[in-house]
Amino acid sequence: MIFENSSAFALKLDQEDELKDFRNRFFIPTKDGKAVIYFNGNSLGLQPKTAEKYINQELKDWAELAGQGHFKAKNPWVSYHKLLQKPLADLTGASENEVTAMNSLTTNLHLLMVSFYRPDKKKYKIIMENGAFSSDQYAVETQVKFHGFDPQEAIIELAPNKDKNLLATEEIIEAIESNKEEVALILLGGVNFYTGQAFDLEKISAAGHKAGAIVGFDLAHAIGNIKLELHKWDIDFAVWCSYKYLNSGPGGVGGAFVHEKFAKDNSMPRFGGWWGYLEEERFKMEKGFKPMEGVAGWQLSNVPIISLAVQRASLDIFEEAGMDNILQKGKQLTGYLEFLLKQTQDVSPCFDIITPSDPSQRGCQLSLYFKKNAEEIYQRLIEHGVSVDMRRPNVIRVTPVPLYNTFQEVFHFSKRFDSIIKSLSF
Numbered sequence: 001m002i003f004e005n006s007s008a009f010a011l012k013l014d015q016e017d018e019l020k021d022f023r024n025r026f027f028i029p030t031k032d033g034k035a036v037i038y039f040n041g042n043s044l045g046l047q048p049k050t051a052e053k054y055i056n057q058e059l060k061d062w063a064e065l066a067g068q069g070h071f072k073a074k075n076p077w078v079s080y081h082k083l084l085q086k087p088l089a090d091l092t093g094a095s096e097n098e099v100t101a102m103n104s105l106t107t108n109l110h111l112l113m114v115s116f117y118r119p120d121k122k123k124y125k126i127i128m129e130n131g132a133f134s135s136d137q138y139a140v141e142t143q144v145k146f147h148g149f150d151p152q153e154a155i156i157e158l159a160p161n162k163d164k165n166l167l168a169t170e171e172i173i174e175a176i177e178s179n180k181e182e183v184a185l186i187l188l189g190g191v192n193f194y195t196g197q198a199f200d201l202e203k204i205s206a207a208g209h210k211a212g213a214i215v216g217f218d219l220a221h222a223i224g225n226i227k228l229e230l231h232k233w234d235i236d237f238a239v240w241c242s243y244k245y246l247n248s249g250p251g252g253v254g255g256a257f258v259h260e261k262f263a264k265d266n267s268m269p270r271f272g273g274w275w276g277y278l279e280e281e282r283f284k285m286e287k288g289f290k291p292m293e294g295v296a297g298w299q300l301s302n303v304p305i306i307s308l309a310v311q312r313a314s315l316d317i318f319e320e321a322g323m324d325n326i327l328q329k330g331k332q333l334t335g336y337l338e339f340l341l342k343q344t345q346d347v348s349p350c351f352d353i354i355t356p357s358d359p360s361q362r363g364c365q366l367s368l369y370f371k372k373n374a375e376e377i378y379q380r381l382i383e384h385g386v387s388v389d390m391r392r393p394n395v396i397r398v399t400p401v402p403l404y405n406t407f408q409e410v411f412h413f414s415k416r417f418d419s420i421i422k423s424l425s426f
Ligand SMILES: *Cc1c(COP(=O)(O)O)cnc(C)c1O
Pocket: 104, 105, 106, 107, 133, 135, 136, 189, 193, 218, 220, 221, 241
């Protein structure tokens, strides 16, 4: 598409946008009575207006049925999480028994590492990104120590290419091959939270398996944001949180994927709980853990229904809009943002867009790197009714989300950004 730097053009794109009505399904935050340009959905997604209705249904059933609600509620609580399996399977390219909503992201990472990180003296290393999200670093560091290894030695961090900030697929594959004797686990983000780079999960998976390693992904910034085919790509396991692109509210229930090839493997070590126990016999409460087939066998506890109700409200919107449509609009929206930012850059080259320019290597986030003034720019954007995300000291992440952001917002953002940049001396 040929973009134009004009308000009329942005308006035209909005009018032609088949998803335009979905914005009305969400509460848009305001400042001084005006809608904020909310480009922060990668951090916390907006609230679906239907969330209240979904929650109220459960509150009502709780009030009227109390304990009976487990089996008699409109959506019986004992199986409530199953209502999320289809939409989650659609978003991740999985079959329904490969995905579940449970716990939170870091908890799920630990749980699945218990099963999938099985180091021995020879093969014990983990390959991950340098500068991965802190929680992932802590999870990996403490798992490695738990098994009696030295994190310094056991964790191989892939440092992004110096001038480009990115990790080329070939570099990742090279690192896997050159450590093939020792590597036990490849654990990367599907989309790097800082640079916004989307990795080639399929190629990494193939290279990891060739090296005899397990391949897992943290999809915090990938689910609801990029195309995923976890089953087809033969990913062993994956985990995610739901409050970013999945709009499930602060602290929303996380999720996990375990590939079908492990569905019946009861020999895998794991930490069990009653919600992972064979469903038909769960309430007999007998001794001896028998896991359910598939990822369900990793569930521990009965699920937080109120929180899952919000996730269901949001996932129903994803189902209705269709992920392919969302992705298509996302490419245009972010492409338009990039186009406009580059026009500012042509006049004031004071920042770099460190996210790949290739649309197949990113989702909707663009990360802007400033050598100076980042904090000042960030504060001024907030004053001007723009919500973006600051990664101190130098990076501002700008994320137009296709489900609820518009081309006109991208246009207005770029005008505000442009005037802030031009008013500062670099
Ligand atoms: C958001 C995010 C987290 C947050 O972890 P929680 O367990 O949900 O608090 C962890 N890892 C990555 C990569 C993230 O982007």
